[in-house]
Amino acid sequence: MLPAQQKDLFGHSNQGENYDKFRPVYPQEFFDIILKNTVDRENYIDVACGTGQLLFELNNSFKFSLGTDISPKQIEVTNQKIQKKNLQDSVQAIVCDAHSLQQISKEKGLPHTYDLVTIGQALHWFDTQKFFTEVSRNIMKQNHTSVFAVTGYFCRGFDYIVGENRFEEDQTIYNEFYDKVKEHFDCDRENLSLGYVGYDFSKEFKEIEKVETVINTPCSIFEMVKYLKTYSAYNTLLEKNKGNNGFIDPILKFEEDVTKKVQEIQKTSQSQFQNPIRMKTSYFLRIFKRL
């Protein structure tokens, strides 16, 4: 178990905006499943909301929605979106450590309990048992209808598009990049890639639904590079090497190698594709109720 994240690993310059533009989006099916399981629709809380990837897909179904995140930068972007969407009356976003949700809600005069609690792509940063106790005993409504929905995703690399509905699989370049950054993930990344099977939900929750899916998204090299730049591990690596003249940025090598390979493919196939690769992303969703 990892200690809860203390520093703001998602507060790097432009990371909020880039996160918003270049991260994969959750499948619509996941939102339908979450709502199908949530009968009461008064209060909704999205924990570690980032820039609102779950929050703004689900808020319309609830009277009041709250986004919380430890990163002021992410909350700043979320608040700008609340203003832009004119949602100030029904949605709020606050900086808050996920392990002290009830205390901070009380201090700020916000609702204390919720019909739906979501967490996307963040549990692997947390002290899970402490967080599970907080959610189940303090934040969920103490009935049998409130729902805890846990979701996440991980990139499995990418394929090259070599023709119409024809793809070439080769993970070498992605793996080379990943091997350079992975030790700088300050979280339990392995458990994320296992759909959180290593966490013991059973002390507080019973699982009522589980879904897994892989989505292939055609994209440009630029978009793939921008996505990889949102990895917190990549940003930590850059920070650790500030002022190191001998440091070679792994993303530059990645971009160079992929471009070269794409040029070779396009030369051989004599075709140009606007999106020459497709990103492969695994998604999972797990739905729980209190014991």
Ligand SMILES: C[S@@+](CC[C@H](N)C(=O)[O-])C[C@H]1O[C@@H](n2cnc3c(N)ncnc32)[C@H](O)[C@@H]1O
């Ligand atoms: C990868 S982002 C996920 C954002 C969004 N939920 C999504 O599904 O894309 C992880 C988020 O968890 C937040 N986070 C990490 N530790 C936290 C903690 N202890 N309390 C609250 N938020 C935390 C980070 O600041 C970051 O915004």
